[in-house]
Amino acid sequence: MxxxxxxxxxxxxxxxxxxxxxxxxxxxxxxxxxxxxxxxxxxxxxxxxxxxxxxxxxxxxxxxxxxxxxxxxxxxxxxxxxxxxxxxxQGLAGRVRLGASTGAIAHLLPQALAMLAERHPDIDVQVAVLTSQETLARLAAGTLEVGLVALPQARVAGLAIRPWRRDPVLAFLPASWPCPARITPAWLVSRPLILNDGTTRLSRLTAEWFASGGHRPVPRIQLNYNDAIKSLVAAGYGAALLPHEATTPVPDARVVMRPLRPALWRQLGLAHRAGQVERATEHVLDVLWALRAA
CATH class of the missing domain: 1.10.10.10 (Winged helix-like DNA-binding domain superfamily/Winged helix DNA-binding domain)
Structure with a gap:
């Protein structure tokens, strides 16, 4: 017919x-x-x-x-x-699929989305909570346009990955604990710990930080949701090592933050498919790039 x-x-x-x-x-x-x-x-x-x-x-x-x-x-x-x-x-509207970890989604991404809504209100960003490896796999498969990934990462054919943010990792401690001005692996390893689960880059960074002092921590619990971890710290359940972005609100009065010795940094990258990208994707990349930090 x-x-x-x-x-x-x-x-x-x-x-x-x-x-x-x-x-x-x-x-x-x-x-x-x-x-x-x-x-x-x-x-x-x-x-x-x-x-x-x-x-x-x-x-x-x-x-x-x-x-x-x-x-x-x-x-x-x-x-x-x-x-x-x-x-x-023309970049006036469109859908952009983005993958990121819960940490980036909780504090960094909302700032970018607010900026995007003001500049380009008809661009719809669909967010998936993924590990860095899952994000890169989906970018390579063409089911995502943008990814926020932990660095360093091995090169992936067809993808562009550029450094985006470098934020300090701090010790988040119950305010009731007496603690030194700087937190060392030797001091922290003997305390109850709340750490990120083993699928994350932050977990590997944390393990390497403890290993630098010859320690291997045994956490009370492992999670992959930073706000939930902070709530447990506030309840006095244990201490945590988490990145702290400069624009992130300070935790409640039941939590104190302390720098680490040696210092530890969480680095994030901005990933997308190499070559020409759609205008809507360019606009999303632009607002994310505006949040970069040294």
Whole structure:
């Protein structure tokens, strides 16, 4: 069964609106024989007359009226689809899929999304909570456009990864604990610990920090949700090592933060597919880049 061309439907609607083959030909910038051919093809496809001629005026038949009504909706939908795509090409609208860890989503990403909503309100960002490896795999597979990943990362063919932020990792401690001005592995390893789970880059950084002092910590609990970890610290359940972004609100009065000795840093990168990217993705990358820190 042959499909009906939108051009043929557009010709039918023009004739119904203008009441003349000749007027429709002029409006559509078509030769009159082409207009006649379009209608003949439609009538052959439908198997019934679509137009009637009375007193020199052309009007749709009953069957033609049904097809004209449906054709108007189809043509409007097609025009809207093209307008939507054109807005996306121009960067005025679109969908951008982004992968990030819970830590980045909790404090850094909301700032970027607020900036994006002010500058480009019709760009929709869909966020997936993923590890860095999952984010890179999805970027390579084409199911994400942007990723926030822990650094360093091995090079991945087809992806661009650039350093984005470098934030200090601090000790988050219950305020009721007496503690030194700087926290060392030897001091902290004997305290109850709340650490990130082993799937995260932060977990590996933490293990390396303790190992620098010859220690191997045994945590009371492992989580991959930094705000939940801070809540447990506030409750006095244990201490944690977490990155602290300069713009992040200070925890409640039940939590104190202390720098580490030796110092520890969490580095994040901004990842996307190499080569030309869509304008909507460029806008998301721009607002994220505005949040970079030395």
């Amino acid at each position: 042959r499909e009906i061309s939108l051009d043929r439907l557009r010709t039918l609607v023009a004739i119904a609106d203008l009441g003349s083959f000749a007027e429709a030909a002029r409006a559509l910038h078509l030769a009159p024989p082409t207009v006649s051919l379009h209608i003949a093809e439609l009538e052959a496809r439908v198997g019934a007359p679509l137009l009637t001629r009375k007193r020199g005026e052309v009007r749709p038949s009953a069957i033609g009226e049904t097809l004209v009504e449906r054709a108007r909706r189809l043509l409007a939908d097609a025009d809207q689809a093209l307008d939507d795509v054109q807005r996306q090409v």
